[in-house]
């Protein structure tokens with residue numbers, strides 16, 4: 291990653307100049323071990339920040355302009371602070387939304403120069419969007435000494451995505467981006483926002499991501515539909531128990547009791563979420579006991595639920611999970627993130643990793659004629675400041 295930092299710093303020097311007042315921030319992507327589509331149902335998730343990240347170099351301007359340069363896309367965008375609005379270009383929205391949300395908090399900036407880039411693949415489900423939002427918000431917080439707390443940065447990142455980008459996402463991605471730690475997974479209670487770290491320090495195990503080629507075009511519309519279906523289910527159950535606020539409050543028994551009052555699809559969606567919350571809690575107990583085989587079992591169950599109950603998987607994701615399950619040394623596999631594309635996450639014995647990577651690439655090529663990108667990832671800290679490499 292240091293090499294990337296040097297690259298981004300040198301692009302900054304070229305585009306902006308030598309600025310001693312610049313701040314440099316590393317903002318990582320994430321994996322999620324288990325707990326999918328539970329965050330916006332006030333449930334539990336178990337993500338971790340990883341060794342793929344964006345580097346931001348940011349300095350102040352005094353002329354009311356914001357000038358952004360996306361080093362990987364070799365694309366730039368400038369706008370006056372007084373005329374910020376959504377742009378068709380796409381990527382600047384993740385930065386503009388942060389400035390807009392700061393404004394709503396009564397915090398203004400005099401202008402800024404921003405250069406960023408890194409090695410989180412875009413659209414692969416490793417949450418490059420939260421990395422942009424939270425990395426930039428963190429950098430501005432440092433640069434202008436706003437004194438925003440870590441938890442407020444998380445919420446600001448989420449509001450940016452909800453209000454400006456337009457995806458009604460939950461809080462998981464922004465949370466782990468800010469709070470992630472080296473070699474630890476983070477269990478988040480998405481209702482109380484209480485969190486707990488679990489050591490994930492087994493050198494004999496690896497986390498490997500296998501990417502599908504599919505474009506995730508369905509992801510955002512279907513995501514919002516799933517949210518509404520969950521709310522419909524909660525609405526029906528609330529008629530019986532007024533204290534129910536979300537699917538977090540619903541037990542499998544209660545859900546079954548009222549099954550006949552719901553359209554089958556609503557029941558199916560709710561049953562998945564209720565089951566997934568239980569799987570996260572079970573998986574955390576497995577971690578406590580250091581039982582990674584049982585943990586992997588929960589991952590497989592999670593995938594079946596996402597495929598059959600929540601129906602956010604895809605034939606390619608299912609294929610990758612099936613293929614992984616038949617390879618020696620694989621303890622668990624499932625689709626990861628919102629679904630309809632992106633990656634599968636696989637828990638693999640370290641000694642079998644090379645074979646796993648080769649076998650997975652071979653099967654995917656055989657099926658689709660295309661290469662699958664396979665990433666061996668390590669858990670690394672959340673967003674942080676980096677020292678300047680040179681003056």
Ligand code: GLA
Nearest residue numbers: 326327459460461462627628
């Ligand atoms: C996306 C969202 C998250 C979460 C996952 C599904 O990554 O940004 O909030 O809902 O999908 O678990």
